Amino acid sequence: MTNLSIEDQLRQERSEIWSRFADAAKTDSMAPDQICQQWSGAADLLLRHAFDHCFSNQKIALFALGKLGSSELNLSSDVDVLLVSQEDSAQGLSALRKFQKILTERTAAGFVFRVDFDLRPGGKQGPLIPTLDQFKDYYGNYGETWERLAFVRLRPIAGDEDVQKEVLAFAQKFSFRKHLDFTLLEDLKTLRSKIQVHYWERSQDQVVDLKLGIGGIRDVELFTHALQVIHGGRDLTLQVRGTTEALLLLEMKELLPPEEAKFLRQHYWNLRRLENYVQALNDEQTHLLVLNETHPEFVMQALPNLKFDMLRCDSIVKSLLGEAPKEISLEEELKRTGLPDQDLQELWQEILGQEVLSRNKGRDELSRKAFLGAFLETLQEQKGDIRRGLLLLKDFIGSTRAKASFFALLLREKELLQELAWLFGHSPYLSRILCNRPELLDSFVYRAQDKHSEDLGTLLEELAEKKLLSEVINGSEYLEDKNLQQLTANLTSTADSVATTLLDALKKEYPSKLRILALGKWGGREMGFRSDLDFIFVVPEEPVEIDYKLAKRFITRLTESHRGGNIYSIDMRLRPSGKAGPLVIVQKDLEDYLQTQSSAWERQAYLKARWIGESTHNNLGFLDLGLSSAELDELERIRTQLLVEGAHPNLKYSEGGLVDVELAAQTAVLKKKFKPSSTGTADLISALEEKSGVLLKNYDRLRQIEQMLQLVASESLTELSPNHESFHALALALHLPPQELLNEVTGLLSANVALLKELDPRRLPH
Numbered sequence: 001m002t003n004l005s006i007e008d009q010l011r012q013e014r015s016e017i018w019s020r021f022a023d024a025a026k027t028d029s030m031a032p033d034q035i036c037q038q039w040s041g042a043a044d045l046l047l048r049h050a051f052d053h054c055f056s057n058q059k060i061a062l063f064a065l066g067k068l069g070s071s072e073l074n075l076s077s078d079v080d081v082l083l084v085s086q087e088d089s090a091q092g093l094s095a096l097r098k099f100q101k102i103l104t105e106r107t108a109a110g111f112v113f114r115v116d117f118d119l120r121p122g123g124k125q126g127p128l129i130p131t132l133d134q135f136k137d138y139y140g141n142y143g144e145t146w147e148r149l150a151f152v153r154l155r156p157i158a159g160d161e162d163v164q165k166e167v168l169a170f171a172q173k174f175s176f177r178k179h180l181d182f183t184l185l186e187d188l189k190t191l192r193s194k195i196q197v198h199y200w201e202r203s204q205d206q207v208v209d210l211k212l213g214i215g216g217i218r219d220v221e222l223f224t225h226a227l228q229v230i231h232g233g234r235d236l237t238l239q240v241r242g243t244t245e246a247l248l249l250l251e252m253k254e255l256l257p258p259e260e261a262k263f264l265r266q267h268y269w270n271l272r273r274l275e276n277y278v279q280a281l282n283d284e285q286t287h288l289l290v291l292n293e294t295h296p297e298f299v300m301q302a303l304p305n306l307k308f309d310m311l312r313c314d315s316i317v318k319s320l321l322g323e324a325p326k327e328i329s330l331e332e333e334l335k336r337t338g339l340p341d342q343d344l345q346e347l348w349q350e351i352l353g354q355e356v357l358s359r360n361k362g363r364d365e366l367s368r369k370a371f372l373g374a375f376l377e378t379l380q381e382q383k384g385d386i387r388r389g390l391l392l393l394k395d396f397i398g399s400t401r402a403k404a405s406f407f408a409l410l411l412r413e414k415e416l417l418q419e420l421a422w423l424f425g426h427s428p429y430l431s432r433i434l435c436n437r438p439e440l441l442d443s444f445v446y447r448a449q450d451k452h453s454e455d456l457g458t459l460l461e462e463l464a465e466k467k468l469l470s471e472v473i474n475g476s477e478y479l480e481d482k483n484l485q486q487l488t489a490n491l492t493s494t495a496d497s498v499a500t501t502l503l504d505a506l507k508k509e510y511p512s513k514l515r516i517l518a519l520g521k522w523g524g525r526e527m528g529f530r531s532d533l534d535f536i537f538v539v540p541e542e543p544v545e546i547d548y549k550l551a552k553r554f555i556t557r558l559t560e561s562h563r564g565g566n567i568y569s570i571d572m573r574l575r576p577s578g579k580a581g582p583l584v585i586v587q588k589d590l591e592d593y594l595q596t597q598s599s600a601w602e603r604q605a606y607l608k609a610r611w612i613g614e615s616t617h618n619n620l621g622f623l624d625l626g627l628s629s630a631e632l633d634e635l636e637r638i639r640t641q642l643l644v645e646g647a648h649p650n651l652k653y654s655e656g657g658l659v660d661v662e663l664a665a666q667t668a669v670l671k672k673k674f675k676p677s678s679t680g681t682a683d684l685i686s687a688l689e690e691k692s693g694v695l696l697k698n699y700d701r702l703r704q705i706e707q708m709l710q711l712v713a714s715e716s717l718t719e720l721s722p723n724h725e726s727f728h729a730l731a732l733a734l735h736l737p738p739q740e741l742l743n744e745v746t747g748l749l750s751a752n753v754a755l756l757k758e759l760d761p762r763r764l765p766h
């Protein structure tokens with residue numbers, strides 16, 4: 001075939017291929033992305049031939065980084081490569097010298113590539129061929145942000161497949177982390193600033209630095225890789241190497257506005273077209289375009305908008321990186337609150353004493369102080385309880401161990417800072433969830449927790465997180481919009497999802513036809529904060545041992561402690577015969593019991609029955625029984641026992657309160673043999689017919705207030721005591737003066753009492 005040495009063969013091949021693509025770049029006869037992709041493919045083949053010649057049968061792998069790693073290599077670029085070996089080898093170093101000589105030595109026939117080995121553990125001071133252990137130790141303990149971004153484009157080219165797999169697996173974990181880490185943006189901001197300061201002289205009035213200028217190629221890549229690294233740990237599909245593919249995915253996943261994503265793609269490849277052109281002129285590694293020189297028409301057409309597009313790119317990049325925090329006086333910030341209380345001063349000093357955990361204390365201490373100042377200012381603006389907000393903030397910072405990433409995240413995400421300040425200033429219940437499980441903050445940002453593990457232990461933690469996250473997200477929204485129907489629907493949907501997911505997972509070990517029949521607020525799709533799950537287990541035929549095992553395991557898994565507490569508390573007292581009744585009941589036996597043996601109060605409870613995970617309607621055959629006079633008397637007796645009289649109104653148990661209305665509606669359904677369209681209280685109240693609309697409106701308002709009380713109180717409360725701190729917090733959350741709130745609740749209860757005297761079958765002659 002040829003008598004040329006491998007060195008000369010590779011030089012000749014490189015020269016021929018390069019010349020072909022250089023001509024295309026100078027005439028604009030091929031799209032820039034095609035030039036870069038095909039030139040990268042050719043580079044892979046040349047490097048692979050050289051590697052195989054030098055490193056035959058060695059446990060060493062060759063990787064590409066930079067633009068070669070993303071298959072976007074420009075015409076006269078260095079190739080960034082990394083070698084990693086299974087273990088130390090003198091043979092490997094000898095082969096490396098030969099490899100370098102083949103690629104970089106210049107002769108009359110030219111050269112193959114300028115090769116850069118500096119992207120390795122320890123940089124220029126590190127071993128030329130690090131072992132796997134050295135690779136993992138360095139990046140696991142000392143790896144920096146810019147290296148995390150560099151590894152986004154790490155791609156194997158040749159060599160031992162086992163080494164390739166191990167390096168790639170480690171690099172993915174190093175670059176893409178499950179939890180949000182916005183400190184990398186602070187590092188990138190610093191890196192970008194240093195680049196611009198160092199190279200600013202290269203861009204002048206008549207010279208544009210296509211790569212390192214403001215809004216240039218490097219800016220687009222930094223911006224894209226930063227978004228990939230931020231979100232790629234949780235969304236694995238973002239772990240791609242190509243710039244175009246990454247920008248398309250970021251747009252598709254709504255992490256980047258469509259118009260910005262489209263602009264960046266076009267701008268990037270316009271710059272790359274010009275870069276290929278200037279490098280093709282003399283095969284030089286230059287990125288400078290001189291504007292007042294003579295250029296082909298396609299270049300001249302690009303010039304009028306070039307600087308404007310670079311400025312627009314700069315604006316987009318800065319929208320992610322933001323501005324550097326400025327030094328502020330936190331003591332002055334506290335004075336501005338007008339709260340000189342000694343204990344508040346002491347609390348503030350404790351917060352200031354929680355030093356940031358960071359390798360870069362100078363940078364991150366600025367972020368911490370800027371965040372604390374912004375948090376305090378936000379608490380004031382929102383008119384929250386500053387003392388309580390700061391106390392909860394202190395606990396939360398302690399639970400996060402004052403990590404730098406926490407301060408950087410909240411300083412950057414202004415909306416999240418506002419939400420967190422709102423929660424800490426208004427809702428001890430939701431705040432305690434975040435204090436106990438600070439890692440939920442990541443999911444709170446994403447507003448998602450849908451993926452489930454096959455491992456049961458991991459799954460249980462995910463379900464516990466799903467429930468807590470649902471309460472935090474929906475509670476945060478409820479504090480703002482007070483939309484009761486949306487709140488109860490969302491909390492119920494979460495309970496349904498958790499229960500069906502857990503039951504399905506357990507059925508893999510315990511195959512069974514066991515079903516869950518929800519009751520109470522769960523059955524009525526009216527779950528609230530701190531709600532228990534009322535339910536019973538039902539099977540189609542006589543239960544066997546595996547049914548009981550499944551039921552017991554379900555209860556245990558649902559109620560055992562996880563991080564942040566159990567998943568749900570449960571109540572199974574509504575099964576036939578109460579606590580003494582069977583844990584699992586046959587459906588036909590349940591229906592017979594309700595038809596022939598049940599008390600009126602039990603039939604009331606089963607009006608709320610709903611199958612979980614199914615669209616099947618519950619059989620309410622017992623409605624045909626109606627209610628006898630004796631049963632109405634018994635229900636009235638139960639009513640009087642449940643209701644309480646006190647100096648202060650009770651949202652649930654005062655006469656005219658939530659329980660009184662619910663039981664009256666259920667009684668009316670049974671008495672009139674009314675078939676409701678759903679298990680919700682609204683449909684049951686409609687059985688009261690006349691004036692039911694007014695009663696429902698009053699009921700919804702009381703429930704709205706009751707749910708808000710759960711959020712603002714440190715414990716589960718239903719009584720409104722004007723002297724209790726929770727009452728004043730409730731009035732604040734509802735934007736009402738305390739006396740006006742008290743008057744409203746008293747008025748609602750009185751109105752309901754009057755309506756029920758006319759509508760409640762228990763109190764009418766019978």
